[in-house]
Amino acid sequence: MTITVGTELPPLTVDVTPTFVVATALATRDFQDVHHDRDAAVERGSRDIFLNILTDTGLVQRFVTDWAGPDALVRSVDLRLGVPCYAGDELTFTGRVAEVDGGEVTVAVSGVDSLGQHVSATVRIEVAA
Template identity: 60%
Template sequence: MTATATTPALNGRSYDDIAVGEVLPELAIPLTRTLIVATALATRDFQDVHHDPDLARERGSEDVFMNILTSNGLAGRFVTDWAGPAVSVRRVKIRLGAPNYPGDTMTMTGEVVSKENGLVEVKVQGANSLGNHLSGTVTVAYPAASEGKDA
């Protein structure tokens, strides 16, 4: 059987089963030094505040901290892990707040705020021990109901 907008794909959510107001399961992300440094380098963000603790402190930070590209990616991953592999990310719109430092945990939460024409918008928040690290929305698109059907 192939995946359509009405059948879940590989443990994903089907579009028809999603309701506005639905709350996504929380996702706890341990903030290791390796995660923060490696993802900054993977996104080609070579700013010293993301990999050098001494220079980060000289610039007024408590330690190295996560870059926005990683935060964007984690927000998108949170929603796509819930929605499933059939969706594509259409938009990630976040604002940053408290920094993500090594040794903490960021807990992602979300709620479906709209669903229309194959698009699902989820309000997301990522909080750590200092407060909200990120808040915003992630919009994903489900394939058209006619895609993937056997002819």
């Protein structure tokens, strides 16, 4: 694979079902009610249960390594949250290589849902140069 600045990653769309929200919250050991109890989430002012940030970190990592391959080493994941991602939405990740320095590649990742930008992230990986 040739990686150059501007290379686009294949987009990834995640169907954010209630099951997905709950399964990922529990798999990341996040037991806050807003990630599994819709009534509680609504009471706290949310529309529905929503994804937790540990899952965003996981999804961003997966999105980049799906593209970069199993031998890519993930060195950092910086992410900033925007609008929430509620159950029932679709979350689409797109990414673009922002920097290549030898074997160190920086990828800009964006995750958008129907409300807008849910997460923007910068992921640094190392690949065999």
